[in-house]
Amino acid sequence: MSAATELAYLVSTALFIFSLKWMSDPKTARRGVFAGVVAMALAVGGTLLHHEIVTYRGIAIAFVLGTIVGVPLSWVPLTAVPQRTALSHAFGGLAAGLVGTAKYYLWLPTGELTTFRMAAIAVEIILGYLTCTGSLMAAGKLQEVLPTRPITYRNQNFINFGLFGIAVLIAFWLVVDPSRSFLFPILIALALAFGVLLILPIGGADMPTVISLLNSYAGLAAVAMGFVMENKLLITAGALDGSSGLILSIIMCRAMNRSFTNVLFGAFGQVQAGAAATEQRTAKSATPEDAAQILENANSVVIIPGYGMAVAQAQHRIRDLYEQLAKRGVDVKFAIHPVAGRMPGHMNVLLAEAEIPYDRLVEMDDINPDMPQVDVALVVGANDVVNPAARHDDKSPIFGMPIIDADKAKTVMAIKRSMNPGFAGIENELYFADNTLMLFGDAKAVVGDLVKQMAGGESVH
Amino acid sequence: MSAATELAYLVSTALFIFSLKWMSDPKTARRGVFAGVVAMALAVGGTLLHHEIVTYRGIAIAFVLGTIVGVPLSWVPLTAVPQRTALSHAFGGLAAGLVGTAKYYLWLPTGELTTFRMAAIAVEIILGYLTCTGSLMAAGKLQEVLPTRPITYRNQNFINFGLFGIAVLIAFWLVVDPSRSFLFPILIALALAFGVLLILPIGGADMPTVISLLNSYAGLAAVAMGFVMENKLLITAGALDGSSGLILSIIMCRAMNRSFTNVLFGAFGQVQAGAAATEQRTAKSATPEDAAQILENANSVVIIPGYGMAVAQAQHRIRDLYEQLAKRGVDVKFAIHPVAGRMPGHMNVLLAEAEIPYDRLVEMDDINPDMPQVDVALVVGANDVVNPAARHDDKSPIFGMPIIDADKAKTVMAIKRSMNPGFAGIENELYFADNTLMLFGDAKAVVGDLVKQMAGGESVH
Amino acid sequence: MSTEFISLLFVFMLATFVGLDVIRRVSRLLHTPLMSLTNAISAIAVVGAILLAGEAETPFSTALGLLAVFASTTNIVSGFLITDRMLKMFKRREPGS
Amino acid sequence: MSTEFISLLFVFMLATFVGLDVIRRVSRLLHTPLMSLTNAISAIAVVGAILLAGEAETPFSTALGLLAVFASTTNIVSGFLITDRMLKMFKRREPGS
Numbered sequence A, B: 001m002s003a004a005t006e007l008a009y010l011v012s013t014a015l016f017i018f019s020l021k022w023m024s025d026p027k028t029a030r031r032g033v034f035a036g037v038v039a040m041a042l043a044v045g046g047t048l049l050h051h052e053i054v055t056y057r058g059i060a061i062a063f064v065l066g067t068i069v070g071v072p073l074s075w076v077p078l079t080a081v082p083q084r085t086a087l088s089h090a091f092g093g094l095a096a097g098l099v100g101t102a103k104y105y106l107w108l109p110t111g112e113l114t115t116f117r118m119a120a121i122a123v124e125i126i127l128g129y130l131t132c133t134g135s136l137m138a139a140g141k142l143q144e145v146l147p148t149r150p151i152t153y154r155n156q157n158f159i160n161f162g163l164f165g166i167a168v169l170i171a172f173w174l175v176v177d178p179s180r181s182f183l184f185p186i187l188i189a190l191a192l193a194f195g196v197l198l199i200l201p202i203g204g205a206d207m208p209t210v211i212s213l214l215n216s217y218a219g220l221a222a223v224a225m226g227f228v229m230e231n232k233l234l235i236t237a238g239a240l241d242g243s244s245g246l247i248l249s250i251i252m253c254r255a256m257n258r259s260f261t262n263v264l265f266g267a268f269g270q271v272q273a274g275a276a277a278t279e280q281r282t283a284k285s286a287t288p289e290d291a292a293q294i295l296e297n298a299n300s301v302v303i304i305p306g307y308g309m310a311v312a313q314a315q316h317r318i319r320d321l322y323e324q325l326a327k328r329g330v331d332v333k334f335a336i337h338p339v340a341g342r343m344p345g346h347m348n349v350l351l352a353e354a355e356i357p358y359d360r361l362v363e364m365d366d367i368n369p370d371m372p373q374v375d376v377a378l379v380v381g382a383n384d385v386v387n388p389a390a391r392h393d394d395k396s397p398i399f400g401m402p403i404i405d406a407d408k409a410k411t412v413m414a415i416k417r418s419m420n421p422g423f424a425g426i427e428n429e430l431y432f433a434d435n436t437l438m439l440f441g442d443a444k445a446v447v448g449d450l451v452k453q454m455a456g457g458e459s460v461h
Numbered sequence C, D: 001m002s003t004e005f006i007s008l009l010f011v012f013m014l015a016t017f018v019g020l021d022v023i024r025r026v027s028r029l030l031h032t033p034l035m036s037l038t039n040a041i042s043a044i045a046v047v048g049a050i051l052l053a054g055e056a057e058t059p060f061s062t063a064l065g066l067l068a069v070f071a072s073t074t075n076i077v078s079g080f081l082i083t084d085r086m087l088k089m090f091k092r093r094e095p096g097s
């Protein structure tokens, strides 16, 4: 590497770090994206400067094609962001795997495959190909192209671990003697297969955690590539990425009060149907007229959005509701649970899309102490994240998961289509509480009705 | 470097980082020291393994002598910690300077002095020797061996900057042609002189900020040594150190609402005598009997310690007072201003020494909102940090400095020996307020009296 | 174990410390954009891909390299664009007030 | 500018990011012990001193090296000891309750 390239890499690394640092505040976040773009440009530019690069034409074509595919990929609706992310990880994993593969076959005849390089290549291709097929599976489940329920069979974990063990053994064998080249394609095949098998038993709703983990693997694959190519930029950027995926998945697991093992091997979401059948008690329901009146007369309203709001795309109606209430001097806040919805920060993006100012959004831990003073808690398509069983019923599967204390508000109103359970597949006693009124229907329609009532019957479209 | 040495350095670096990480909580802090010790042992051990080391005897003797001097240096009373720290920086700077000097003369005849190495050596010796004499001066001022008031003369800043400019020029000249060896001793002499001149105009009370800055320089000197010796461990450990000094001095400057420039070139503390002469109004004073009664009848007491408590070594008496009050069911808290005393965290260490549980210590920002509900604010030898002028008098030299709102408490009692001003040399209107009672005398004696009153006259020694 | 390897390990270790610290401070509000931003950053693999494709040592390696450049470019472009699109939506005050 | 230099700069940069983050999180309670702890850590210069003294190339360099070893050892020993002494005093609960 020439000094100019190295220098470009140095600045690029610094900018990547600042890029993530600036994500600590919505005010600086766009600057963060800009820093990331400049960092990437420097990385690419510095690499192109490298004197051993003899042909640029192919690369230019690949750039153009990549851009042509990439731009439309960025237009997906916000609800499809998880799928898009998964698909991208598949591409990232593939790139790492391909580079590792090519390096192996380049170095094999020249005897340049030191133990260290071979080990790095082995890690790179295992992580790369595993991420590739795993992410494709995840994208498929999220897009519901593949069945979203967990697919299990006898001895599943045993078979998976066995396969993984064999892959590790083969990798080890290759490291000892890299010239056993017949093993290399087997290793690739195993990694590809393992990616599929790993995701099969995981339910569609657990995909966000899995995607974060795969993000981490994609980062680590880049790190391994950095070791292969002795490139510090690859190592640092990969490590940043790896940390991000790791931390996001830890946050999600914690907010669900579940362990990694449970997410990866627990086949969560299988028992859904069974648990929901025990419903017996009756819930009170209210008409939009009544509900609108209660809301108008409240001093303080906390809106608790959940996955149902995302499904119904109700955020714009909610903004109308927020404006109506604000006009009447009602204090409206939004309580955001860390795992409301299906990906970290899901609710925030949707509410931001509807131009609800982000200083109205309050985190769970900050709003809970105030809940007993709140007049109305309006639950919009949230379920598990407001289930009081998490607090007191130690037999509940979500026991110990931190929740938003909607039940402590003076009046609770819950918008959902039926008495069906949410993600965790369990009944929610909140709906049967004395101070709870149900508003049945699609979230967008119901909130639209509420707004219509308040606006005095005039159309709000 | 052999792989074993490199590996030892790698682990050592990780441990140094954990060492500082663990300082984030008093519960893990001692583990942090332990990690630091192990890290240092690994660093030394790994270095001794290095194959080019041919003689161990001298090194062993130096270790023993260093230990013999170092152990008693760790026995100094807590009030002398700033001096000891300064002295240590002098040693640290010296070590860096000496290594740089030796390397220059070793590489000079062999032609190994590349531009890069020469530049690194120049930075190393400037920072090293400057830190050495600067720290000695600081230690002298703190120990009051040297006059503590700022020593100024005409064109001082001009002369200092001139000298520094010349040093940079000479360094530059050397980098261009390292064989101009007659310049090297001049550079050393200039660095040594600059260290002295830099500290002369700074008052004794500003020394803590200066020490932190010198800490930063000592760290950067180690970084420069790392560049000279191409040693990553030196660079990382030095960078950790450099960051620490920098951040502590920034925290101090901010809490005093002053700029670096003002601390370094402002000759603060010169006008002390003049400003204190304007005193006119009268303050009310109280007897220990009255004060003890007021304290006993309070529901909540906030004790605000300051530099006077450190001077009087009153912390043990304060603990007795705390116990007496706690026995009577009074809620006692300690409000700690970030720059109370003369070094960051000064009050915390002293109160910890007196075994006052640290969860009773509350930071300025956390206590201020509660001050209006507090029955008695007991100011023990604090002055500037409770001066309300900082809040409203924009002509005051401390205007804008965040303070503890002692004046908002229902009753204020202030223990000090006279109406003399504190560090900033300005009068404090708090002492003349209607709700303030002065308790004149040495803090240790006065608090002792209070305790005696409460214990019913029995001796409390 | 070669010293070159340890040297790279050194960088990896420091970068991981930085990464964990930096990510832990990302605003909860922005976790979704964070996912797509890191997604774009992980496309740094493009560097390895360009080297491989550009050095053009064998047709096989060049082909794999170009495929990898294509895949990474897709991620870079879509990752940064979608992140910015999401971030643009975050507003603190009412629009027009 | 040599690539070796940039490589060291890389390490310096990452270490500074780590350092600033880590120090900013140090508890305010512990700023005084922090000062003496970093004081001990800055005695890492002992590594350079040992190399210089141990390689014993000229009497002059050996002498300076040994002096530097002595000075750094003093810092290591007194720095760690006094830090620990101070930290031992921090107690959360009343003694004996």
Ligand SMILES: NC(=O)c1ccc[n+]([C@@H]2O[C@H](COP(=O)([O-])OP(=O)(O)OC[C@H]3O[C@@H](n4cnc5c(N)ncnc54)[C@H](OP(=O)(O)O)[C@@H]3O)[C@@H](O)[C@H]2O)c1
Binding pocket: A205, A206, A207, A208, A209, A252, A255, A256, A305, A306, A307, A308, A309, A311, A312, A338, A339, A340, A341, A342, A343, A344, A345, A346, A380, A381, A382, A383, A384, A385, A386, A415, A416, A417, A418, A419, A420, A421, A422, A423, A424, A441, A442, A443, A444
């Ligand atoms: N955010 C993450 O990162 C993440 C990651 C993995 C897992 N999870 C899990 O996802 C769950 C999130 O909790 P949540 O409370 O947000 O959602 P939830 O528990 O899944 O409940 C969503 C509710 O919305 C209702 N709903 C669906 N479509 C609707 C529509 N069109 N209109 C109105 N209501 C509709 C459903 O009831 P009806 O069918 O009766 O309408 C359902 O009960 C948690 O269990 C969490 O652990 C989250």
Ligand SMILES: NC(=O)c1ccc[n+]([C@@H]2O[C@H](COP(=O)([O-])OP(=O)(O)OC[C@H]3O[C@@H](n4cnc5c(N)ncnc54)[C@H](OP(=O)(O)O)[C@@H]3O)[C@@H](O)[C@H]2O)c1
Binding pocket: B205, B206, B207, B208, B209, B252, B255, B256, B305, B306, B307, B308, B309, B311, B312, B338, B339, B340, B341, B342, B343, B344, B345, B346, B380, B381, B382, B383, B384, B385, B386, B415, B416, B417, B418, B419, B420, B421, B422, B423, B424, B441, B442, B443, B444
């Ligand atoms: N902590 C740091 O890191 C740091 C660093 C640099 C500068 N500073 C500066 O230091 C000052 C600290 O403020 P502070 O309020 O703690 O102290 P201060 O403003 O310096 O006041 C100390 C007071 O204690 C009294 N006192 C002295 N000896 C006493 C004794 N034996 N018994 C009773 N009282 C005694 C003095 O009054 P009498 O003479 O009347 O008794 C004096 O007014 C701030 O201005 C800050 O900016 C702090």
